[in-house]
Amino acid sequence: MVKIAPSILSADFCRLGEDIQKVSSADWLHVDVMDGMFVPNISIGVPVVKSIRAHTDMFLDVHLMVEKPGRYIRAFADAGADLLSVHLEADMPPALHAALDEMETLGVKRGVVLRPITAAEAVIPYLERGLDLVLVMTVEPGFGGQSFMADQLPKLAAIRSYIEKYSPGCLLEVDGGVNAETAKLCRQAGADVLVAGSAVYGAKDIPAAIAALRGDARG
Template sequence: MIKISPSILSADFCNLERDIQRVSSADYLHVDVMDGAFVPNITIGVPVLKSIRKHTDMFLDVHLMIEKPVRYIEAFAQAGADLLSVHLEADHPTQIAQALKLMGQCGVKKAVALRPITKAEAILPYLEELDLVLVMTVEPGFGGQAFMETQLDTIRQVRALIEKYNPACELEVDGGIAPKTAPLVVEAGANVLVAGSAVYGAADIPAAIQALRV
């Protein structure tokens, strides 16, 4: 089954509760946390996530685009995240391993994320303990970017590694997902699709979510 995770990066932050309710037919809610260091943009942090948790029972898929994420795992877990994804490029491998260990101790699902510059093989030291791998099909940092078709090879490679070492692990794709690109990433092996503009820019949001389920 294909799961859809609308990104609130494309929501109206002045009407965030309303816009979360508008995507309630989706499977996950994607929350992009950016620190202005790992990526050039700054978005939201722990207090906002805590507020979101109070107003929805949706599965909170929290994407940490921050440097040295190990520092904030416990705080985001306590704020209500159901899953935390950390970028492999954001810290030394030993610290990524420590971040994943903390996720386990906090009872949240574990994920790692890959920028387009990162090879699929980078997930191997962690793969057997992961619940999800996130492959970026744009450079992280801003919504509304064009889909990078070259990343389809990375998605295929990640899917092959998942099937070999941890078949229960989900494969999420984030960046430029729309009705035209969704079938491409699903064919390549993705089963969780993050979409911002394609969902929140639609006149009929439930129909837009359904259209992405290919």
């Protein structure tokens, strides 16, 4: 069954611990790290991830929207990230491969991320070397609450086929504009993990919203 990873970008940061508990029926917790350079927004960093780790045993899916992410791999691993995802657009391939190798050395699961402008084929060299996750952005990264870009669905399906060919154990994750309706499209395209922010935290009944994203209810 598909995994659901609520994004704390849509949580109330004054009540973050409480808001993490509200999504305890989900599978993962998605943490967006933004540096104000790779994307035009600044969010959180290592100290917050460390605090979250002390508060929950949920799987921490940390999405690094930062320039030259290799500089921060050890710090986020030490803070308690279970999985780190780096953008293919954030550095040159040798540096990204080095960052992924460091994750493996540190025992952190390895992910790469593609912005909407990046072609599906760009992920193949990374899959050939082994990955735990590929994240496809279905909005431009940087801000929550954006509308789902349906033109990314063929990319999802293409990457699903590449995963089956090159790295069958790799998971396919989707982030951006995911709600009960678009989640169904993502599942049909082969997604294994769905990131959702406002669709979860904006819901009156959060467990029901999570179930709908999985397809257990109206989804």
